[in-house]
Amino acid sequence: MHFLETTWTWLQPLLAGELAQGILRALLLLLVGIPLSRLLARTASVVVSRLVGSDRAQMLRGFIWYGLLFMVILSALREVGFDLSVLLGAAGVLSVAVGFASQTSASNIISGLFLLVERPFSIGDTIEVDNVQGVVLSIDLLSAKLRTFDNLYVRVPNETLVKARITNLTRFPIRRIDVPVGVAYDSDLEQVEQVFRELVDREPVLLQTPAPLFLILGFGDSSVNLRLSAWATREDFVAARVALHRGLLNAFRDAGIEIPFPQRVVTYLGGSTSPEPLPGPDPAVAVEEAPG
Amino acid sequence: MNNPARDAKAAVLPAPWGAAAMQEGVRALWRLGPLELWVRRRRHEWRVAARWDPSASSERVTRQVPAEEEPQKGMQVLRFGQSETTNSLRVLPVLASLPVVCRPEGPFVVHAGQSVVAYVGTPLWARLVTAEADPLHEVDIHRPSRSWFGPNTVEGELAYASRTSLHLDWKDMGPQPTRALTRIEISNDGTRPLTVSEINVPMPHLELGLGGTCSMWTESLTLTSADDGLVNVEIGGFPDGVTPLDLPLPRVPRAERRFTAGLTQFFR
Numbered sequence: 001m002h003f004l005e006t007t008w009t010w011l012q013p014l015l016a017g018e019l020a021q022g023i024l025r026a027l028l029l030l031l032v033g034i035p036l037s038r039l040l041a042r043t044a045s046v047v048v049s050r051l052v053g054s055d056r057a058q059m060l061r062g063f064i065w066y067g068l069l070f071m072v073i074l075s076a077l078r079e080v081g082f083d084l085s086v087l088l089g090a091a092g093v094l095s096v097a098v099g100f101a102s103q104t105s106a107s108n109i110i111s112g113l114f115l116l117v118e119r120p121f122s123i124g125d126t127i128e129v130d131n132v133q134g135v136v137l138s139i140d141l142l143s144a145k146l147r148t149f150d151n152l153y154v155r156v157p158n159e160t161l162v163k164a165r166i167t168n169l170t171r172f173p174i175r176r177i178d179v180p181v182g183v184a185y186d187s188d189l190e191q192v193e194q195v196f197r198e199l200v201d202r203e204p205v206l207l208q209t210p211a212p213l214f215l216i217l218g219f220g221d222s223s224v225n226l227r228l229s230a231w232a233t234r235e236d237f238v239a240a241r242v243a244l245h246r247g248l249l250n251a252f253r254d255a256g257i258e259i260p261f262p263q264r265v266v267t268y269l270g271g272s273t274s275p276e277p278l279p280g281p282d283p284a285v286a287v288e289e290a291p292g
Numbered sequence: 293m294n295n296p297a298r299d300a301k302a303a304v305l306p307a308p309w310g311a312a313a314m315q316e317g318v319r320a321l322w323r324l325g326p327l328e329l330w331v332r333r334r335r336h337e338w339r340v341a342a343r344w345d346p347s348a349s350s351e352r353v354t355r356q357v358p359a360e361e362e363p364q365k366g367m368q369v370l371r372f373g374q375s376e377t378t379n380s381l382r383v384l385p386v387l388a389s390l391p392v393v394c395r396p397e398g399p400f401v402v403h404a405g406q407s408v409v410a411y412v413g414t415p416l417w418a419r420l421v422t423a424e425a426d427p428l429h430e431v432d433i434h435r436p437s438r439s440w441f442g443p444n445t446v447e448g449e450l451a452y453a454s455r456t457s458l459h460l461d462w463k464d465m466g467p468q469p470t471r472a473l474t475r476i477e478i479s480n481d482g483t484r485p486l487t488v489s490e491i492n493v494p495m496p497h498l499e500l501g502l503g504g505t506c507s508m509w510t511e512s513l514t515l516t517s518a519d520d521g522l523v524n525v526e527i528g529g530f531p532d533g534v535t536p537l538d539l540p541l542p543r544v545p546r547a548e549r550r551f552t553a554g555l556t557q558f559f560r
Contacts, residue, residue, distance in 0.1 A: 172446050173440075173446075173450070174440050203437075204435055204436075204437055204438070206437070207438050207440055208393075208437045208439040208453040209393070209440055209441070210440060210445060231440065231445075233438075
């Protein structure tokens, strides 16, 4: 009891002092301000997400949270007695140094704002950027996160997203599948086209419209080069690509349409211009079998 | 054209549709056009297998209960578990879950102030329903291909592509026991000719009825186009002589039977 009385007598003048009161006020500000800032940021995010989507809301939440936190800390420092004008003065000098050091981060933040407005992709879209394909997991203050198809985590800075060419593979509901293929020069191209269209007609994963495309690209060294295109929904794209390739191979085989290997016709100068078949292997000569 | 109320006496489903009594362990086989559908009842599960024979006649509609023929080896068998299966299973005809794109043999033109009546046949699905009215499974009878219907590859909707043509005389269509017939009146109230090469029929919004010679009909449609690029759509009643079937409501019930939509949503 005597100890408590002594301790209280010793503390009283300290607590009555301005500094102690300031520290108490600052602590109160932090205790109330930090959770309140978090609550406000979360509430704003929920409201905004209903209007403009979760990815924009997520980035806005970050801005609000850090902004409010900065104000709460400044207010707490002022209560303790810090002269913020000194800080502001120092900030002027510091900002130059910090600006040089953080120009990349600042650029990423500004780029994030541009992405918010322009919206080239949303969470859940599949995009390709810098030769990386993946599903967008999140769009944050400084970067976007992707999950690749082989389950890798890729962080792409917002600055890169603004500067680079982004291909959004799932923005539109249907996609076209292109199959470049060469057929032998003696093929009946009308038959090839008919086989292709019949395949598209009977394959349920391929769409009837837009109509499939049969294009003759040109005359190659060994084959007539074609491009056969069919459409599928974005959800069925992979299955449709497999079905189209496999179906074409089987259908061509069944119809006797050749996809030729590279070929060369050799003509002897000064002699007959008709190609001569090369002699076959001499049956009298034993052929050594390859090991294994 | 009659317009029967929903609670009017419903038509009875003709065989092979409708209920089939199945004892435990029994196998049944439905042949509906190209579809061969096996169903086997076990005490705590139903087993379903399906196969499509493109060479089979589309007019084939038979049911065997019990069926001696077994599903072929390698066929995928779907299993549906239940605490206790009952001895009745219903096979109901239902309309497509997506709109169906129908195409005439060749494009035709409807001049200003004119109207035509066209008939289309769209594929049916077979829905398996237990005695407790729980839907068990749904199978497409004709395996229709899908199509994208819209003004471009960005705007539009996914639809089925009908393999039968659109006709201006329904007698040209022949018997279609595994398809639903729809009467569509196309009116051109504009000042410019309307060329019709494809029509997008909103099947999920229609109901199914039974007409003469056991043909299935949907509710009629009236599409009225004007120069403003819009179409007034009216879902009418069933044609004369067609009675509604006691089937579940349309897949996508529509509160309004008249609505306006873009021209490109229905015509191409």
